[in-house]
Amino acid sequence: MSYVQDVINKVKERNPHEPEFIQAVTEVLESLEPALERHPEYEQAGILERIVEPERQILFRVPWMDDNGKVQVNRGMRIQFNSAIGPYKGGLRLHPTVYPGIIKFLGFEQIFKNSLTGLPIGGGKGGSDFDPKGKSDLEIMRFCQSFMTELYRHVSADIDVPAGDIGVGGREIGYLFGQYKRITGLNEGVLTGKGLSYGGSLARTEATGYGLVYFVDEMIQDKNKSLNGARVIISGSGNVAIYALQKINQLGGKVIAMSDSTGHIHDENGIDFATMQKIKEVERKRISEYLKYFPQAEYVEGESIWRYPCDIALPCATQNELKQADAEMLIAHGCYAVGEGANMPCTPEAVKLFQENKVMFAPGKAANAGGVATSALEMSQNSMRYSWTFEEVDAKLKNIMVSIYRNASQTAKEYGHEDNLVVGANIAGFLKVANAMVSQGLV
Numbered sequence: 001m002s003y004v005q006d007v008i009n010k011v012k013e014r015n016p017h018e019p020e021f022i023q024a025v026t027e028v029l030e031s032l033e034p035a036l037e038r039h040p041e042y043e044q045a046g047i048l049e050r051i052v053e054p055e056r057q058i059l060f061r062v063p064w065m066d067d068n069g070k071v072q073v074n075r076g077m078r079i080q081f082n083s084a085i086g087p088y089k090g091g092l093r094l095h096p097t098v099y100p101g102i103i104k105f106l107g108f109e110q111i112f113k114n115s116l117t118g119l120p121i122g123g124g125k126g127g128s129d130f131d132p133k134g135k136s137d138l139e140i141m142r143f144c145q146s147f148m149t150e151l152y153r154h155v156s157a158d159i160d161v162p163a164g165d166i167g168v169g170g171r172e173i174g175y176l177f178g179q180y181k182r183i184t185g186l187n188e189g190v191l192t193g194k195g196l197s198y199g200g201s202l203a204r205t206e207a208t209g210y211g212l213v214y215f216v217d218e219m220i221q222d223k224n225k226s227l228n229g230a231r232v233i234i235s236g237s238g239n240v241a242i243y244a245l246q247k248i249n250q251l252g253g254k255v256i257a258m259s260d261s262t263g264h265i266h267d268e269n270g271i272d273f274a275t276m277q278k279i280k281e282v283e284r285k286r287i288s289e290y291l292k293y294f295p296q297a298e299y300v301e302g303e304s305i306w307r308y309p310c311d312i313a314l315p316c317a318t319q320n321e322l323k324q325a326d327a328e329m330l331i332a333h334g335c336y337a338v339g340e341g342a343n344m345p346c347t348p349e350a351v352k353l354f355q356e357n358k359v360m361f362a363p364g365k366a367a368n369a370g371g372v373a374t375s376a377l378e379m380s381q382n383s384m385r386y387s388w389t390f391e392e393v394d395a396k397l398k399n400i401m402v403s404i405y406r407n408a409s410q411t412a413k414e415y416g417h418e419d420n421l422v423v424g425a426n427i428a429g430f431l432k433v434a435n436a437m438v439s440q441g442l443v
Contacts, residue, residue: 020104023348024105027422028108028426029048031422032048034415034416035415054104060075060077062128062130063146075129076128078092079104081110081111085436086114088159089376089379090110090126091125091168094128094172096129102319105344112426112433113369114376117400117404118400119377120376121161140172148183161375162191173194189383201381204374206394207243207375208368209245210247211369211400212240212339214402215367215370216339217251220312220336223360227253230254233258235316236259237276241317249270258287262286263288263302264303265287265297265299275293276290309334312339313339315340320347331359338359343365351363355422363426373397409421412427
C-alpha cells in the first residue's frame, strides 16, 4: 500500500462520520503523489500524518437569551489546523449544518489556500450551528457576545485571526470584536472583515468575488479566451456571487443566471448588479424579488441552474452543489471554463468530467483565495496602524490572484500534469507548508 493511501485509510478510520473532511483529504493527498516521490524526506518526517490532524480542536457551548427571554444553547467550535507558516487564519460559519466534520474540511482546505496567497498565514476555521436567519439584531448580538466570551481565550492578532464566512458579515464581526475588546482591553487586529471605521480594509467585501474573476480571467486568457462578451452562470447570491457579478460586468461579460436557497433567476439580457446588491445586501430578501424590477426575467424552483448554455460557470454557493449531471449539462451546452467560488462546490465526479472534456477548471483553494488574501492585507494594515486606498488593495489583490494562477499552472507543468490546476494548486500549496514543518522539527 502506498504512503498516501495508508494515510487516507487512517483518516477514514478516525473520522468515519465526517464525509466532507474525508473527501477533502482524499482529493488533496491523491494529487500529492508526484511531490512525495521527489521528496522522500516528507514521509520520513510524517508530514502527511501530521498535516491531516488539527493542531487543536476547541468545542464549547454557547448559551444566549432570545427576545422572549428563553435561554437557547448552541455548539461553538474553532479548529486550529496548521500554524507552520503563520497564525491560524480562516472564517467563522454560522449555519444549522455546522458540525466538526464541516469545519475540519474547511480548515484543512484553508491550509493550502492560505499558503498559495504567498502571505504568512496558517489554516483554521470555526463556527456554530446557530442560524442567524430570522433572528433580531439583539439576538445576534447576544449570541456573538456569548460566543466570543469563550473564543477570546484562543485567539489574538498573532495566534489566530478569524474572519467571516456563511452567516457572518460585518454586523457579526462588529459584535464579536466589541466583546473581544471589552474582555481583553486590547484594540488589535484579532478579526478581519471589520468595519472601515475601526480597522477594516477597503475592498475586503468585494475581494473573494473579484479575486475569483481575476483568476478565471487569467486562466482563460492563457487559452486565448476573453471575459468580454462571455455568458456566465453564477450559483449563489451571497457576498462572493454578488461581487463576481459586478467584476464580470465591468470586464464586459454577462451573467445570465443566479440563485439562492429557494430557486434561481434567469435573464438573457444579463443580471443587474445594483438591483441584486439591493435585494441581497440591503433588503436581505429572496432572489425572486428580482422580477419586481425586471419582469422579463424568469424565476425557477426545483431545477438546476446549470441547465442554460453558457461559456463560464462559477459555483459560489456551497460544498458539493455541482454534481455529475450538472457537469454533463454544462459540457453539452458548450461551457469551456469553471471557477470554484465556494469551497469544494463541485463533486469529485463533476471535476473528473470537466478534466476529461478539457474544460478549464479553477479549484476553490486557488480561485477563491482572494478573500483570505485581502484579510491578510487587513492584518498588515492593522499592524501598521495604516489604511490603504481601495485602488491599492484591489491592485494587490489582482497581483496575488495572478501569481496564484501562474504558480499553480507552473507547478502542474513541473510535475507532469499540464493544465491540471487541481494538482498544481495542491502541490504548490503543500510544498511551502511541508518545508516549513520539516524546518521546525517535530511539533
